[in-house]
Amino acid sequence: MPRAPRIVAQGDSTREAIFTSAVQNFGRFGYRGTSLARIAADAGIVQSAILHHFATKEKLLLATLERFYDEHGTLRDPEGRGIDEMPVPDYLELAAATNERRADLVRFYAVLSAESTTEQHPAQEFFRARFTRMRGHLTDKIQAEWGGALSPEHARDLVTLAVAALDGLQTQWILDPRVAMTSCVALLRRVLSPAHDAAADAD
Structure with missing residues (x-):
């Protein structure tokens, strides 16, 4: 491999190692309880390598959030499937199944979203915007899927x-893995899918 592409590949590999370590450490110790030195040590690199890519711990946190969450605020699916490609109930089941395979990301999300409610937390605006985008996008999709049977207010609620x-x-599952997220979401979809309810009633 020529030198320039090899350097780029090494840089990408380093960034991914940093992201992986950041998810694990922010998820275990929170933002304020995690040091760049700890993240670097777990990633097998020197701390200056993190600063080269991200400059500050705050920028690393925000970059990590953006690495794993898409423009709608939903967890990126490893296979590239997104909420635009399927009905909302199907997407929620996919998200639950994906989450059950990624305990590190679920813990990262649970800890950081809760932490973000504290004063001057660097991720506060990210999570505020995330919930706004997600609610807005899902509300539009639910209204379309219900064929206008729900008012905007009821769809939003x-x-x-x-x-x-x-x-x-997700929080309950992190504390007790016996909680069956996929089974619970399967029940939730009955509330979100009128077509599913009609089929169930017919049976």
Whole structure:
């Protein structure tokens, strides 16, 4: 491999190692309890390598959040599937199944989202904007999927409850892996999918 592409590949590999270590450490110790030295040590690099890529711990945190969450604020699917490509109930089941395979990301999200409610937390605006984008996007999709049967207000409230339920499930699952996120979301989809309810009633 020529020198320039090799340097780029090494840089990409280093960034991914930093992201992996950041997820694990921010998830275990929170933002304020995590040092760049700890992240560097776990990534197998020197601290100056982190500063070369991200300059500050705050920038690393925000870059890590953006690395794993898309423009709608939803966790990026490893296979590239997104919320635009499927009905909301199907997407929620996919998200739950994906989360059950990524305990590190679930813990990272649970800890950072809770921490972000504290004063002057660097991720506060990220999470505020995330919830706004997610609620807005899901509300539009739910209204379309219900064929206008829900008012904008009722659709918004239904989505707000669904998002709250998912976040609560994630926290419970981190504390007790016996909590079955996918089974709970399968029940939740009955509330979100009128077509599913009609089919169930017919049976």
